[in-house]
Amino acid sequence: GNSVTQMEGPVTLSEEAFLTINCTYTATGYPSLFWYVQYPGEGLQLLLKATKADDKGSNKGFEATYRKETTSFHLEKGSVQVSDSAVYFCALVNQAGTALIFGKGTTLSVSS
């Protein structure tokens, strides 16, 4: 079945550093891919998505490109801020199309 593998955290960066969080997937076909973010004390929020190969999702300075050749959807940001400190989840739709399958989550901590 469909599955997601996400890099282990925590990731600790200084403000304005470059961020990459790796995500690879196994899937039948080409399901939509998502990045969700969970800020401290808050619920899950959709950060960005891509619905087909070579699509690039972007939001709040974050980007991720749907790469079918490498089955990857890595999250990047050129210059992180303290306010980006959160847990980031990579996800895709399950084979039945009825639910999201999430990676384990990566904790990002940004210091000033």
Next chain:
Amino acid sequence: GAGVSQSPSNKVTEKGKDVELRCDPISGHTALYWYRQSLGQGLEFLIYFQGNSAPDKSGLPSDRFSAERTGGSVSTLTIQRTQQEDSAVYLCASSPRRTSGRSYEQYFGPGTRLTVT
């Protein structure tokens, strides 16, 4: 507009008791989902509703877990005879009507933190 709401936000219960968790989806969203978030298991899918029916309940961990949805809106997740391993944050999400072949976004509620003592 109003987002997904869940109640209670926190619930502490004794082992062996039954609990009910409530979810109010975004108005007009026909699809509703329950997930569980725990330290050891991450985010796990429990059940999916389309309208009032549940075509996918494959994630429910045991027959102690059940859920219903009425009027195509509010959903209740019931856990009977709670066990300590049921302690987790239970998340509800909803999404607009989904047409075949299209992607869909799920909007999550703040969750109910369940602690079984």
